[in-house]
Amino acid sequence: MANTSSRTLRLLALLQTHRQWAGAELADRLDVSERTLRRDVDRLRELGYPVHAARGTDGGYQLAPGAVLPPLLLDEEEAVALAVGMGEAARSSITGMEASAIRALTKVVQVMPPRLRRRVDVLRGATVSATSAEPVVTVDVLTTVAQACRDEERLRFSYAARGREPSSREVEPYRLVTLGRRWYLVAYDLTRQDWRSFRLDRLAQAQATGARFRPRDLPTQDAAAFVRAAGGVPEPYTVEALVHAPAAWVRTTVGQWGTVEEAGERSCLLRMTSASLDWPAQALGNVGAEFEVLGPPEFVTYIREWGERFVRAASPRS
Amino acid sequence: MANTSSRTLRLLALLQTHRQWAGAELADRLDVSERTLRRDVDRLRELGYPVHAARGTDGGYQLAPGAVLPPLLLDEEEAVALAVGMGEAARSSITGMEASAIRALTKVVQVMPPRLRRRVDVLRGATVSATSAEPVVTVDVLTTVAQACRDEERLRFSYAARGREPSSREVEPYRLVTLGRRWYLVAYDLTRQDWRSFRLDRLAQAQATGARFRPRDLPTQDAAAFVRAAGGVPEPYTVEALVHAPAAWVRTTVGQWGTVEEAGERSCLLRMTSASLDWPAQALGNVGAEFEVLGPPEFVTYIREWGERFVRAASPRS
DNA sequence: AGGCTTCCGGTCAGAAAGTGGCCGGAAGCC
DNA sequence: GGCTTCCGGCCACTTTCTGACCGGAAGCCT
Structure with missing residues (x-):
């Protein structure tokens, strides 16, 4: 505990929680002489973390942005927030960010004590939010599956195909695919001896068996293409509407969830999948x-029903 | 660079990116003998990070969840994803999690090279999503303000009150408050010599001056109460509706955005602010x-108009 | 300008680690 | 039983770490 490396880490942690620290204060907290503290700061600098120092009456040390990202020292609360946020980000976010979000998520969850994981799931449950009542993928499932893909480990889980009883599967996971606001796992099913795609929200008790494997070649070029091609997966809707508003305006409100094309002077064509x-x-x-x-x-039909329902809701009843 | 502490950190980083590592492999990567690697592993264990080891044909080391959260070693992509996700989480999430989300966000942003920060803002812009076209608070503003509150540093910024020209302010920041999906800063305005609340989305070029101060006592008990009481802040709507569906169902769809009370057998009262x-x-x-x-x-009126609009939209026109 | 506080980095000597090599042992897989 | 892997004691040697002391430089305040 009185280690050098541990101290370096603690110093970094301290620098991350307050912007400014006086040398004496730091030395005191780390329980070393000020001389040693200065050496520790040097060490950090040598490691690539730019520690800024100010002299004078209220000088002190502070951690500045630099070329290298220092290790993040989070407390439990922060870690939980991170996991919840990343789960959300992975699910619904900007294309291209999901992968990184999941990697970050995996890293935290991997080292989280189980009790924190439970808290994450509880909180995520509360987040389902009004956007829609889709079944949620638990962090546990998401991260173990992602991890198994990354590490090329076999995966065992129970899968409840539509309307059927849950059955136990053992697969060689290949890729995680997100399509139409849903997650799919593309994997080689060892009992069925064939490639399959699994919806993550129907998957439970995922567990890496520990057995490694050499990944096979997917018959399709692309994992996403495979999911789309695989029967049984409901094709997402592609909705089209002519909106009587400037394209620019529509674009800002709809954001990345649809494509907007100009159509006439004050109208545009909105397409959403x-x-x-x-x-x-x-x-x-x-x-x-x-x-x-x-x-x-x-x-x-959907829009008409919704509209009629709203009109009724706004009309006083007897 | 050939330091012990740096190596300990690199080892931790390696353990975080793959679940399983063979001892020889690790020793090789760290450029030390296997004996030393074993000692390094021991060191990690002494620091409280439970490194699991498996013997036998495909044994290896892996990092297990434990009592202490190890420092997270994120790459740039992951850090960006983290910042975007946390920004989102802080804005719209479960009560009680915002604070931790912001703390985590602050920690990353503080050490992020500026180019990464820009990427974060670009991505956040893309996330505004369909939920509503509210003005977004930039990460920069959010984090510098949060940091200034935490470190009790004076803050200078330009503020554009409703319909007025932006003016420069210098304040002693007190607390960050979230209310009705908006962020406010409660602070003592040094030029006005009085307490004020500022909407974060109207605030720009926030910068900590570096000057520390001893926090004053807020006249109100609670910062949130102060914001509510402060004139000029639009009171949020409190919407009530009688929903003809079981309370449990409504609760799951609406989540935490409203309160649900039973009302009769198959109805419930939904209240949202x-x-x-x-x-x-x-x-x-x-x-x-x-x-x-x-x-x-x-x-x-709003619901009726929305409903009528939908009905019209679903009716074929000539 | 002068006094104060703060960080800076050199030098020194003793103490404490870290290091690789070697080896017998134990645990898991085939 | 044979293989592979992790485990940890021992030893001799090297390297680093540490606290103490110092003169110096930079920034703030009066």
Whole structure:
């Protein structure tokens, strides 16, 4: 405990929690002489972390942004917040960020004591939010699966295919794919002796067996393509509507969830792809402008019902 | 660089990126003998990080969850994802988690090279999503303000009060408050010689001056109460509706964004507080059940207009 | 300007680690 | 039983770490 490396780490932790630290204070906390503290600071600098020092009456040390990212020293609360936030980010975020979000998530969850993990799941449950009532993928499932893909370890889990009893599976995980706001695992099913795709929200008790394997070649070029091609996976809807508002405005409200094309002077064509209809409906409601639904027919019905329901809700009853 | 502490850290980093590592492999990467590696592992264990070791044909070392959270070693991508995710989490999440989310966010941002910070802001811009077109608080503003509160440092910024020209302010920051999906800073304004609350999305070029101060006593008990009491801040709406669906169901869809009370056998009373009306409208739409809006009147109108708009949108035009 | 506080880094000598090599042992897989 | 892997004691040697003392430089305040 009175180690040098431990002290270096503690110093870094201290520098991360307060912006400014007086030398004497730090030396005191670390229980070393000030001379040694100065040497420790030097050590940090040699490791690439730019510790800034100010002299004078209220001088002190502070950690500045630099070329290398120092190890983050989080407390439990922060770690939980991180896990919850990353779970959310991975699920619904900007294309290209999911992978990094999951990597970060995996790193925290891997070292989190179980009691913290439980807290994460509880909090995530509370976050399902109003956006839609889709089944949630637990952090545990998400991270063990991601980890197994990364480390090329076999995976055992129980899978409840649509309407069927849950069955136990053992697979060689290949890739994690996100499609239409859902997560899928592409894997080689060892009992079925074939490639399969699994919806993560139907998967439970995921566990890496520890057995390593050499990844096989996927028949399809691309894991995402495989999921799309694999039967049984519901094709997401592609919704089209003509919105009577400037394209720029629509673009800012809808953000990245759809594509917008100019159509005439004050109108534009909005196209959104989603596994469910509630999401595009919300988006259109948010735009706040007049629009016409072009398709698909289900969406027309959906919007009409929603509209009628709202009109009824706003009419006083006897 | 050939330091012991640096090596300990690198070992930890390696253990975080792969679940399983063979001893020889690790020794090789760290460029030490296997004996020393074993000692390094021991060192980690002494520091409280439980490194699990398996013997036998494909044995190896792996980092297990333990009592202490080891420092997280993130790469740049992960750090960016973390910042984006935490920014989101802080803004819209479960009560009680914002503070930790912000602390975590501050820690990363503090050490992030500026170029990464820019990437974070770009990505956050893309996340505004369909939920609503509210102005976004930049990470920079959020973190410098949070940091200044924490470290009791004076803060200088430019503030654009409603409809007025931006003016420069110097304050003693007190507390960060989130209210109705918005962020406020409660601070003692040094030029005005009085307590003020500032909306973070109207605040720019925030910068800690470096001058420390001893926090004054806030006249109000609670910073949140102060913001609510402070004139000029628009009171959020409190929306009420009678939903004809089981309370449990409504609770799961609406999550924490509202309170649900049983009302009769198959109905419940849903109450939501929000700065804007679009949010509760979406939530009600999502529930998918019949409902009656009880108030306020603006919301009745809002729902009716939304409903009529949807009905029109679903009707074919000539 | 002068006094104060703070960080800075050289030198020294003793104390404490870290290091590789060697080896017999124990645990898990085939 | 044979293989592979981790384990940890021992030893001699090297390197680093540490606290104490110092003169110096930079920044703040009066």
